[in-house]
Amino acid sequence: MMVRTALRAAVDQLRMQGLSPLALLSGVALPCVFAYVLHSYRGGRTDAELAVGVAGLGILDALVVLVTLGFLAEKSWKTLQPALGSPGGLAPIVLGRLLGMGVQSLLSIPGTLVFLVAMWGLAPRFDWPRWLVGTAVLAVATTSVMGLLGFVVLRFPFSPGMTNGIVGLVLSLSALLAPVSALPAVLRAPAWVLPQSQVMAWVRGGGTGHLLLGCLLSVVAAVAVVGLIRLLERSARRQSLSLEA
Amino acid sequence: MEKDPGIRTRGLRREFTDRGGNVRVAVVGLDLTVGRGEVVSILGPNGAGKTTSVRMLTGLLVPTSGEASVGGYDVARHRRRAALACGVSLGGDSGLYPRLSAAQNLTFFGLMYGLRGRSLDRRVEELLSLVDLGDRAGDLVGTYSRGMKQRVHLARALLHDPPVLILDEPSAGLDPQSARSMRALVRKLATDGRSVLLTTHDMREAEDLSNLVVLMKGGAVHAEATPAQLRVRAAERLGHTVEIVWNDDVPAPDCRSCPGLLDVAHDNGVTRLRVRSGAEAVRWAFDRFGAQAANVSVSSPSLEEVFLEMAGRP
Amino acid sequence: MSDLLRGAALSYRALFTWLNPLGYLSSRIVRPIGIAVAFTATTSHYGAPLGPTLVGTSLLAGAHAVIYGMALAVGNERNFGTMPIWLASPQNILGAVCQRALPHLADGFVSGFLTYLVCSALYRNLLLPIDVFAVLLLLALVSAFGTGLVVAGLNLRVRDTFLWPNIAVLAMILFSGVLLAPAQLPGLLRPAASAFPLSHLMSSVRAGPGLGHLADSVLAELVTGACWAAAGVLVVRFALRRRPSD
Helix, strand or coil, X not given: CHHHHHHHHHHHHHHHHCCCHHHHHXXXXXXXXXXXXXXXXXXXXXXXXXXXXXXXXXXHHHHHHHHHHHHHHHHHHCCHHHHHHCCCCHHHHHHHHHHHHHHHHCCHHHHHHHHHHHHHCECCCCCHHHHHHHHHHHHHHHHHHHHHHHHHHHHCCCCHHHHHHHHHHHHHHCCCCCCHHHCCHHHHHHXXXXXXXXXXXXXXXXXXXXXXXXXXXXXXXXXXXXXXXXXXXXXXXXXCCCCCC | CCXXXXXXEEEEEEEEECCCCCEEEEEEEEEEEECCCCXXXXXXXXXXXXXXXXXXXXXXXXXXXXXXXXXXXXXXXXXXXXXXXXXXXXXXXXXXXXXXXXXXHHHHHHHHCCCCHHHHHHHHHHHHHHCCXXXXXXXXXXXXXXXXXXXXXXXXXXXXXXXXXXXXXXXXXXXXXXXXXXXXXXXXXXXXXXXXXXXXXXXXHHHXXXXXXXXXXXXXXXXEEXXXXXXXXXXXXXXXXXXXXXXXXXXXXXXXXXXXXXXXXXXXXXXXXXXXCHHHHHHHHXXXXXXXXXXXXXXXXXXXHHHHHHHHCC | CHHHHHHHHHHHXXXXXXXCHHHHHHHHHHHHHHHHHHHHHHHHHCCCCHHHHHHHHXXXXXXXXXXXXXXXXXXXXXXXXXXXXXXXXXXXXXXHHHXXXXXXXXXXXXXXXXXXXXXXXXXXXXXXXXXXXXXXXXXXXXXHHHHHHHHHXXXXXXXXXXXXXXXXXXXXXXXXXXXXXXXXXXXXXXXXXXXXXXXXXXXXXXXXXXXXXXXXXXXXXXXXXXXXXXXXXXXXXXXXXXXXXX
């Protein structure tokens, strides 16, 4: 029953927000602007590194917008309280919404590739498997990490201000457009904690270990999100935590 | 006629055009006068044009045609002066800043209405005690109950001491005791000489407070009279209700021979007759069942019945 | 004067979520620094000079705070259901939008200044002395105020609070000269770039650290800001004439 509820929540999310202008702007237009900036410096045709990095930026930005606005809307619609009172509790609804948002962010993958190909064409030996696997794992990794953002939005009253810093940190440390080595020295170690930086290291020609570590870190983030949502449920029931502020 | 009534509209009309070019008329030729010291209620089903009328009176919407003035100022040509003459309470859970305290909310709104400095602080304090929120003045409005928010809404409407008040469901969400004191406050505000326009779905509130009730339907005024007149007129169409409460050991007798009978219903030791003439039916009941009846009473249709009759009629 | 500041402070407290230590740190300090680091790392990795990018991204951080702040100062009225009350009040709405910009101008200064200090320390590169940077930042904020006024005016009509500020900021990223020199833009778009806030300041910063270059750009930047502000006045007036939606 919980899986069906979660799937239903995911489908509803797509139905409600599938093609919202802001999601399209964040998921496609913004990464394309960055692609243009990036291409101005590096030139050449579109290779897998550029395509995955730009798509990853689109996925990240789309999820930031969808998670923040989506969960804030749930708060203002006061739909979380009935969800908490339902037999499955809050988790299937929240995780289902998150799944729907993850699926919705996938639009960035073809959206940005079409732009890149139209502008600069494909490199002669474009690494399709690396592009496909890289973008897919990035989507999962980013959805898991952004689940933490969703938790902050739901847990703390008047929270949008508090979520902004998470976005800045993830954007700077995820190494989507430039490798970790381009970051200031003090930020390199924390950057490797994010699954996105591991996935991007593999896309840039690193060993399979990076990809596996990226997958593992994504799972850790996903488990943390599930645990935090359960904790949120408990706080809401035991400490009468308001889910509407 | 009064020279400068609180609210006056003549032939007020508002049309909306959708993307397909179809024109929908939300308000058709509204003529309304709310004099000083009067309370006028607008009643109507959803989509009747109440909200559009209020939006035009508060300067949020430009009328397509016709005239509307508040406090003697035309709302389209002298919007600011009209706004200063008018206090608006839209009520409900929203419409206040949840992260400000009640005092801060009122201060912020007071600044919007041109109040300044210490006089603003004094006014805020005065109004918070008027609506009985003095001891919670420093708490965030986000933590308030619906009823408390309702009182802050009213205090906000009164901030600049306007001669005209437009109140939307002022006692919605209040417990019976608070609703009664809210109604008493609205009555006092009118007695002090303010013109009050109410939009409400609460028939009791409308009946209790209003000098005049305006029934709207489909954007037009359907009927306009005092609550008593509306009920009397409705009685001519719907008949009166005669209620007979039977003594404990008496089974409800057959009442089908009652003169002018329109309808009869028995329920739990009580018989309700809907009849053309209340007086005739009461006489008939006393003549026939004087010893068996514990109580016989007659009433004309309630405002709610008047409303339902109007809302249901095509 | 005190009522002006009191109204500005109350609007900030009423309409924004970051007026607590954690929220402010997150919104106004960590986020702009994170974004500046991401921009700087990306462009410097591919060969852009570090100093101008650091200055530019810090100015952009300040400008973002003003543009988003002004947009949200209008859009959040709708979210709280207070828009009809505000618009029905006799307050001069254009004046109120400007009044509400005051805290965001201060925020923009704090945000941009700290971003410059922290990023310069992280990259060990201080292109401009901090007093010169502070002057540039003030100019950038004045210029961004004009853009903020346009976006705030649009938000009187548009229900999606974040749509226009995002578009404005996206356009600034591309055209303001922070990440790309005007020469890197397609030929047709180069003249358009000079119409964006920060573009004149960035031309001077890219030309070299001498104060002589900066002096030339001050007037051009102020004129750009004034043009945006004039456009903002028109947009607000137009939005109010059409009677804003609530």
